[in-house]
Amino acid sequence: MARYRRFLLPAVLIxxxxxxxxxxxxxxTDALFTAITIAIFVMLALGLNIVVGFAGxxxxxxxxxxxxxxxxxxxxxxxxxxxxxxxxxxTATSLSGEAPDGIHISFWILLLLAGVFSAxxxxxxxxxxxxxxxxxxxxxxxxxxxxxxxxxxNGDNLNGFNLTNGTIGIKAIDSPGFPFLxxxxxxxxxxxxxxxxxxxxxxxxxxxxxxxxxxxxxxxRLGRAWISVREDETAAAAMGxxxxxxxxxxxxLGALFGGFAGAFYGAFIKNIFPDAFSFNxxxxxxxxxxLGGMGNIYGVILGAIALQGxxxxxxxxxSTVVHxxxxxxxSAALSDVDLARYNFFIFGVVLVLMMLLRPEGIIPNRxxxxxxxxxxxxxxxxxxxxxxx
Amino acid sequence: MALLEVQDMxxxxxxxxxxxxxSLTVEEGEVVTLIGSxxxxxxxxxxxINGVLPAREGxxxxxxxxxxxxxxxxxxxKGIAQSPEGRKIFSRMSVLENLEMGAYHRNDRDGIRxxxxxxxxxxPRLKERIKQEAGTMSGGEQxxxxxxxxxxxxxxxxxxDEPSMGLAPVLVERIFDIxxxxxxxxxTILLVEQNANVALEIATRGYVLxxxxxxNAAPAEKLRQDPKVREAYLGEI
Numbered sequence: 001m002a003r004y005r006r007f008l009l010p011a012v013l014i015x016x017x018x019x020x021x022x023x024x025x026x027x028x029t030d031a032l033f034t035a036i037t038i039a040i041f042v043m044l045a046l047g048l049n050i051v052v053g054f055a056g057x058x059x060x061x062x063x064x065x066x067x068x069x070x071x072x073x074x075x076x077x078x079x080x081x082x083x084x085x086x087x088x089x090x091t092a093t094s095l096s097g098e099a100p101d102g103i104h105i106s107f108w109i110l111l112l113l114a115g116v117f118s119a120x121x122x123x124x125x126x127x128x129x130x131x132x133x134x135x136x137x138x139x140x141x142x143x144x145x146x147x148x149x150x151x152x153x154n155g156d157n158l159n160g161f162n163l164t165n166g167t168i169g170i171k172a173i174d175s176p177g178f179p180f181l182x183x184x185x186x187x188x189x190x191x192x193x194x195x196x197x198x199x200x201x202x203x204x205x206x207x208x209x210x211x212x213x214x215x216x217x218x219x220x221r222l223g224r225a226w227i228s229v230r231e232d233e234t235a236a237a238a239m240g241x242x243x244x245x246x247x248x249x250x251x252x253l254g255a256l257f258g259g260f261a262g263a264f265y266g267a268f269i270k271n272i273f274p275d276a277f278s279f280n281x282x283x284x285x286x287x288x289x290x291l292g293g294m295g296n297i298y299g300v301i302l303g304a305i306a307l308q309g310x311x312x313x314x315x316x317x318x319s320t321v322v323h324x325x326x327x328x329x330x331s332a333a334l335s336d337v338d339l340a341r342y343n344f345f346i347f348g349v350v351l352v353l354m355m356l357l358r359p360e361g362i363i364p365n366r367x368x369x370x371x372x373x374x375x376x377x378x379x380x381x382x383x384x385x386x387x388x389x
Numbered sequence: 390m391a392l393l394e395v396q397d398m399x400x401x402x403x404x405x406x407x408x409x410x411x412s413l414t415v416e417e418g419e420v421v422t423l424i425g426s427x428x429x430x431x432x433x434x435x436x437x438i439n440g441v442l443p444a445r446e447g448x449x450x451x452x453x454x455x456x457x458x459x460x461x462x463x464x465x466x467k468g469i470a471q472s473p474e475g476r477k478i479f480s481r482m483s484v485l486e487n488l489e490m491g492a493y494h495r496n497d498r499d500g501i502r503x504x505x506x507x508x509x510x511x512x513p514r515l516k517e518r519i520k521q522e523a524g525t526m527s528g529g530e531q532x533x534x535x536x537x538x539x540x541x542x543x544x545x546x547x548x549x550d551e552p553s554m555g556l557a558p559v560l561v562e563r564i565f566d567i568x569x570x571x572x573x574x575x576x577t578i579l580l581v582e583q584n585a586n587v588a589l590e591i592a593t594r595g596y597v598l599x600x601x602x603x604x605n606a607a608p609a610e611k612l613r614q615d616p617k618v619r620e621a622y623l624g625e626i
Contacts, residue, residue, distance in 0.1 A: 221493070228479055228490055234441065235477035240465035240494035240542070 017204055021197050031313075032196040036268065038308040039203040040261050045288040045304040046210045046297065047257030052286065053295035053365065054223060055250035056230030058138040061145020062285050064125075065118040065255040067277035069262025071152060072114035074170035074272050076105045091177035091190040107176030111263045118259025119252040126251030130244050145282050153274040169273025176202065176267050193270075203264055210257055214297045222249055280344065287347050291354055293361025302362055307347060315340040390453060392417045392577050393438070393546055398447035400437045407433045408444070409601040415546065415579050420572050422580040422588040422609070424622055425598035431581040432474055434598070435548050438579075439464050439471055452545065465494055470544035472535040474551050474581075480524025484515055487523050487534055491541030500543065507574075508537040511567050529560040536567070546577050553584045565591050585622035589613045597622070 016023075024031050044066060051059045074080060077090065079102035089106030129140045156166035164170070176198075177190035187195045191202075217223050225246045228236040233243045266272050284307065292303025319339040326334025339346075354361070391414040400408040408430050415421045423431045436442040438449055440461040449457040456467055464471075470491075479487050488508060492501045509516040512533040518526060523534055532552055539547055552568065553561040561584065569591045572578050582588035589595055589609045597605035597618060605612065612618050 224486075224490065224493070227482070228493075231479045231481060232477050234461075234473065235479065237441070237461040238439075238465070238471050238473060238477070239490050239538075240462050242460070242462045 014208070021200055032200055034308075034312045036196065036200055036203055037312060038305055039200075039207050040265050040268075041285065041288065041308050042207050042301050042304040043203070043210050043257055043261040043264075044285045045292070045300045046207075046214050047254045047261065048285050049254075049289050049295065049297065049300045050214065050217065050257070051250050051254035052289050053300065054218065054230075055226040055247055057247060057250060058134065059141045059254070060138050060279075060282055060286065061125075061141040061143070061148075062254070062258055063277050063279065063281040064145045064148035065122060065258030066262040066265065066281065067148050067152065067274075068118045068121055069114035069259035069264075070266035070272045070277070071164065071170070071262075072117050072259070073107065073110050073263045073266035074173055076103045076110050076113070077107060077174040077267065078102055078104075078170050078172055080165065080170050089179065090174055091179050092174045104174055106179075107174065107263075107267050111260060114263035115256045115259040118262070119256040122251040122255025122258075123248050126248050130247050142279075142282075145279060149274040149277045152277070164274075167273060167275070169271060169276075170266075171271045173266055173270050173272070175270075191267075199268055203268075206260060206264060210260070211297060211301070213253075217253070218297065222246070226250060283344075284347070287351055290351065291361060293363045293365055295365030296361065296363045299361050299363030299365070306362075307350075310346065310350075311340070311343050315343060315346070391415060391450075392452060393579065394448075394450040395434075395438060396448040396450070398434070398437055398444045398449065400433055400442055400444045402433075402442075407601050408437060410447070411437075411598070411601070411603055412447075413596050413603065413606070415577060416593075417545075417577055418572075418575070419593040420568070420578045420580060420591055422582055422585075422592040422595045423598055424582060424585040424588055424595055424612075424618075426621070427583070429598040430601040431583075431598055432550055433601070435471070435550050435579070435581055439469060439548060465542050465544070468545035469548065470539040470542045470546075471548035472532075472539045472550065472552065474554070476531050476535040478523045478531050478534050478538065480522070482523055483520050484523055484526075484534060485519050487538050488515075488541050491538035494542065501541070504541050504543050508540055511540075511570060512537050528555050529557070529564070532556060532564060533567075536564075536571075540571065540576070544576065546579060547571070549578060549580045549582075551581060551583060553582060553587060561587055585618070586624075589623075 020035060021032060024035075044062070047065070048059060048062045051057050051062070077092070079100065081103050082101040084103060085101055087100070087104045089109065090104035091107075092100050092104040125141070125144045129137050132140060152164040152169075153167055155164035156162050175191040178188055179190070181189040183189065186192075188198050191198045225236065225241045228239065228241060229243050229246050236246070237243055269276075285304075288303040288307050289300050290303070291307065292301065293299030316339075319337065322337055322339065323335045326332070326337070393413075393415040395411060395413045398408055398411045399406070411430070411434055413421070413423075413434075423434060425431050433442065437444040440456075440459050440463065444457055447457065448455055451467055451469065454467070456464070459467060479490060482490065488505060492504065495501055514530055515533055515537055518530065523531065526534070536547075536549070536552065549568065552564050556564065565587045568578065568580070572591075580588055580592065589612055592609040595607065595609045595612045596603050597612070605615070605618065607615070613623070
């Protein structure tokens, strides 16, 4: 009985997630777009959690992988490279029925490609930074997170070659879909912006796979190696663990999920441009991981839902309430306020409060909790006051 | 042929010439100790042997194979395990998890289980504390765990760095009795120790290090009677 009980809550939650479009339609809440956006960030937060939570490497430039994933889809599923005409399993068709301009490859292939490309880039930036620790590593990753959007911004004229289309970015990215399906299933044949269900189920499946991989990783040999490297690199090496490859795996796997999320985002939002991948996003994702509880998968998911929920739902709702109050009391300042613009201020306050009241996050990871609560983490000789999990 | 043979090893910290041509041998089944004062190069010698601080010159031959280029994390595969200075246990893992980490590179479940039983036989205290978080144990218990964790790799050669450090005298006696027992069960040991008294008591042979060079090498019994050693390291006049 007890064995099944621990699967009960996840099963109920997954069932709720699967039924969400029906609930949404029944209630007429029109929340599917928000749900999809939240799910993208759940995936990003789970990816960053591998780097920050599992391996203990502070990464302030995670948005770079999100951007890389999105641009891979942008390049290979749009009319951007209009000098060539290539199509592979794509949903894209031109009005005349001829093969359209540009490269059009099936989203499902590009999804994998985007993940792998991001993972390789993750290893490339990871490699020179592996000797750095703590603050120094954070600064280098911060730089990488800035370089990538700048590169996309200025990549419209690389010796005359327009790679990224500059600040305007890449437009009209193809939708995912299954072109081989019969016309009666047209919403699945080619995902449309009018029916969000196929999008929702796609990102839900991606999130579930991400969660599964995360859970498996945590309990794997590699997961153990990450914990030991996080605790003491020298001792880990003495156990036969190669710290370099262990950390590289964390970078690569984290970037893999960042790339997946970016690929989906690119296809979903259809227009990507460098400003959509600003430093703020890296910080937002990091906040989700810290708020939820570094290293705890369920905590991180909750953190992502909470922060994006505040962003997309709570703040607009609150704004409406404040506007009503402003109108009632005749205060122009109140009736014009847009609380969504203060989201980073509010996140900052939330983070400071969390650090003061519950530094280990909403749902803490056992070992992380020890690390944050111990007064003297190195030697355990004189310990006594540390909080136990 | 010796199990471990170090030939004319030179090591540096930056520009500081820390080891100036150290040569030593450890035969199978021996306990060999390196004694010397603070800063003489004892720990540096161990670090150069196990790849943490690769030697710039010289050879390290283990079991007939040159291993001076092998990185620190490759040593356990070769059969060299260590209990490093300052113990370096994983303080937030439980005792059991620490011991499992010691067998990280192994796949033979039966062998791991046998070695786990052996560690618990040597250190019954660890079995009592199996679920306890390692960082919350006393210094002596942590030292036991560090040695136990090293034994979990079933090494041919065990490197021990200052196992007596920070321990009460009565505990030092107990730890050294256990080290002797480990050796009697067939594990060769290279022991670095400031407490020359206890080290020479259990060692087969000893080397005396001074300023990065070996100045004396003899059977432990002989070193204990050497007037110079007695004066400098055993605190007798």
